[in-house]
Amino acid sequence: MQLNHYLNFNGTAESAFEFYRAIFGGEFAMLSRYGDLPNENSASLSDAEKNAILHISLPINAHTVLMASDINEQFCAQRNIPFTQGTNHYISINLDAHEQDEAHRLFDALSQNGAVEMPLEETFWGALYGAFTDQFGIQWMINCQLKNHVS
Template identity: 30%
Template structure:
């Protein structure tokens, strides 16, 4: 799984949350401060925000950044869902599902679907929709 997510200024918090939920670690955290975007148009509070960050977990990457005001919008995650296939079995998948759901909203409980395996859907506390599945 590789995906790139945009945030309203809480990217670092989200990446740390995903690292914790998925048993991974934040491997890259570049800030706007000192970058070519660090200038008059960037407010002081945005200098410490994340220009690019990466979480690595079980060979997968989740990348993200904060989107400064005037550089585009983050109006929600419509039309996409992050799909997480957990190779470690049902217990590990349920643990990841429950961790990602903390503070969010379960859309479909993690359970055996008619097609086999286990599957669940949720929206995490950052508004990112997830599908978690395993054999």
């Protein structure tokens, strides 16, 4: 299991991560845009929304990856939480395919008495993924990569 920081931005994820890359060095492990979503999900997006960052990750060292996305109301509607600069942070738990039972256990236990943003379910990027705010107001993501995603 790996714990990482996941940040949300209001349209500035790419600029922020270019800045972080200039400081920490390295290359992006992944950069995908909302326009890369399957067509049924991205058809209603404007060109500007399609260009926004869906997911970006920058390995900092062998144990830490900084990740982020730009928020999009169409895909974040379940949150009902307005974007607030400074509180746009998740703890992301990343697990391997053989840890699916642990992903379910952690999701169920940590989200108890909290608010589920997205149920733990299989996604188009080949992962078992879910997001929630725990009973103490801390935002979490569980991502159990089931197969390699090719963007």
